Amino acid sequence: PGPAMFGTESSLSMFLNTLTPKFYVALTGTSSLISGLILIFEWWYFRKYGTSFIEQVSVSHLRPLLGGVDNSSPTNSNTINGEADSSRQSVSECKVWRNPLNLFRGAEYNRYTWVTGREPLTYYDMNLSAQDHQTFFTCDSDHLRPADARGGASVMQKAWRERNPQARISAAHDALELEDCATAYILLAEEEATTIMEAERLFKQALKAGEGCYRRSQQLQHHGTQYEAQHRRDTNVLNYADVQAVLAKYDDISLPKSATICYTAALLKARAVSDKFSPEAASRRGLSTAEMNAVEAIHRAVEFNPHVPKYLLEMKSLILPPEHILKRGDSEAIAYAFFHLQHWKRVEGALNLLHCTWEGTFRMIPYPLEKGHLFYPYPICTETADRELLPTVFHEVSVYPKKELPFFILFTAGLCSFTAMLALLTHQFPELMGVFAKAFLSTLFAPLNFIMEKVESILPSSLWHQLTRI
Template sequence: MASIDESYDSHNFAMFLNTLTPKFYVALTGTSSLISGLILIFEWWYFKRYGTSFIEQMSLTHVAPWLGGDVVPDDQSAAGGSGSEADASSFVGSGNNALPAPALQECKVWRNPLNLLRGAEYNRYTWVTGRDPLTYYDMNLSAQDHQTYFTCDSDNSSSGKPGDKLMYSAWREVSQDVRIKTAHDALLQQPDCVTAQILLAEEEAITILDSEKLFKEALTYADQNYKKSSAYTHTPEYEAINRRDMNVLVYIRRRLGMCARKLGKAKEAAKIFKDLMKEHPSILNIHENYIDCLLELTNYGDCLSILTKYDDISLPKSATICYTSALLKSRQVADKFSPEVASKRGLNGSELQAVDAIHRAVEFNPHVPKYLLETKPLILPPEHILKRGDSEAIAYAFFHLRHWKRVEGALNLLHCTWEGTFRMIPYPLEKGHLFYPYPSCTETADRELLPSFHALSVYPKKELPFFIVFTAGLCTITAALAFLTHQYPQNMGAAASVFFSAIASPFSYLALKLEPLFPTCLLQFKMV
């Protein structure tokens, strides 16, 4: 009885396969190839845009909880806002005993100490290329900074000056045209409104000279306001006004130094930054502006003294500190360095120090060498940067590439040695050598800071997700089957029949073996 039933089932299955024409197989494989191809395209786009697989992310988010797995936390929760104070433990480790830094401090966004002028530089780039170099997230952080630096609660009170009242709301405006118009209205009502002059110098002036002229006019009023408010700091209200006036005065002087640097007056700029460092040592990252001026003047001795002061284990690091230290040490040996000679006799003491400094700098920010060696195109730096991220690398290389080119052989030494850093840190996300492990959230934060037309530098380089490889293989195989079925319908039809028969054989054999274990009445059912 069992053999008769098995024969009957096999006969029906064979008849079903014989009724399938080659057109069915072409349609089946073609449809499968089309669907898998669409999935592949979407997966690839999602991976390039967000750095992860959509299917994998959905599986971890929605399927893993049902299976009892842990949900991977979103990196965006670690990308904090703009920070004005540093936590040294976030960036400095101790050799092989380095421990993971707190996730909250990994991706703090910092204001770029050498940020460009919007009107004279960023807007000119937009006019020429038609592309916006700043993201909404970056500009929103700048708006928050401006509100913190240039306003206080008394500006919006009944005792506030009319121009300051208008500027209190101007810094919150999204539209640049509205901000500029409000600044002009503020100057009409209050000719000595310093913050209005700052906004016009930043956003309306179309040349560096125009910006410098406006900043110099604002400096006179800013100095007067600061001296006046300093005499009445005995009340909380005047303390806030005095703090605001000091921020405005320091900002204007710093911007004048940056304008002088851009106009080729490096000595004048260096003097401004040096005076600011003496008078206001707490100013955030003012030493980076000073280092840039000293390198432009080739005053390497003073530059080394600045590095000695700020390149301390208790202070937060930056790409400027690490790579300038590497440049100064490379300068001593780069002009005579030869990789062929060094491979035969080994590195001497000075060369070893230079190479170690390069490895240290690359470990801190591995994105910089590609820009210094010009293997990756530079873009305008953003107004905010992420330390150890691609945004910081762009900001550093944009201003310091000329300094590396000026030192003969420095780029050649960097080219020969920088990739050796990665042999010391095979698992950079888990354990560092001289610094804490590389933060895993930099990619997410940098995507928010940098424009979409920039190809983001990702470290460590991610492998393609499994689902992209799987859908690519599925699409290729089904497309090949569709083509072969269309070209050789009879042969592929016979092959499909043999394939499906082979697939069905184990199940028929299993049913045959299980039949004696069950009552006959349970297995004897047929479709009429």
């Protein structure tokens, strides 16, 4: 080997000899600290958003720079149509629906807050309700009504938009001072009444006032678009939370199916066989036709909403249902179980049959996000929407399918543990770990030394000398 080679080896050897055990302790300790901080951040980000931060940054920013998938490539018409159908279905599945069986804020939600100190409704959920009320109960001609006009601002429109409950209630009382306003009674029944009896009394007053407005607008509805809008508004007031409207939400075949439809059908079929059902007997003789129908109905229901069984089997604690739900999501499961758990308990053996059969659904749909069995693939947007609808402060949102820990969390956990172990060993046995570190670095640089030897043997010594000087 030439003089350059000896110079490189001597420099490396001198550098390794100058490193003290304190340097190795500081190096491994710092590495452990940094990897630990990365692990903590990755875990927090995964718990909050359900994905790895490093993976998300890699896919979103680094992949396009490295030549990711080009979305501009032409596709045939069948693919485009299929993607459009999937997109429409995804939008339909991820739409947030008003819960037709939501509770009263004053008599039920607020009572829960008084007892526990927890807020059962999220701001996002209440804001959607405010938008619903403005859509149902207002129209462009509201400024002509006495109860809706004060100083150029709509009293009841202002009440529906207010975030402060006391301001909403105060505005409703102001509207009642001007006239017998049905929507003001509705607001007070929902938010001020502290008992169901008081809410019923206010709703009866709202019905009486709403019928008068409805009769007046019915006579004028054909006199122009303005009067037609007033009649539609007064019709919505009378039809608010109407039993027929609730049934229509469940019976309209143009809407997506619901957990209520699927699980009620499963309960009705289970009722015929659940009292005599035994998993041991069924495994010996096989399932009868009626039992097979009941099991298939349960599998169908679980595929539609896989979150419900844990609430019915009381494997997961219930909370008050939100004012809006997401079909196939955790919010719909809570709303269904809150009102229907008692029906499953009344049917002897129904919960036992559910307990024995519901997990079998997942064997038929190993990749639920890609392909379903009886329904469309499970939408991936449910977790994000449910986190907006449900109070995540004291409720752990149910996630399906259960997400595995991302690779980068496992990698940083292993790196943190390994460097922490090295730091501890270096602190306890500095001399021995120093020898190991020097041996490791020498082994690490051995291939480089071998390559440099080969290069020196091939190139002329004068050329190699000039290159090292450069």
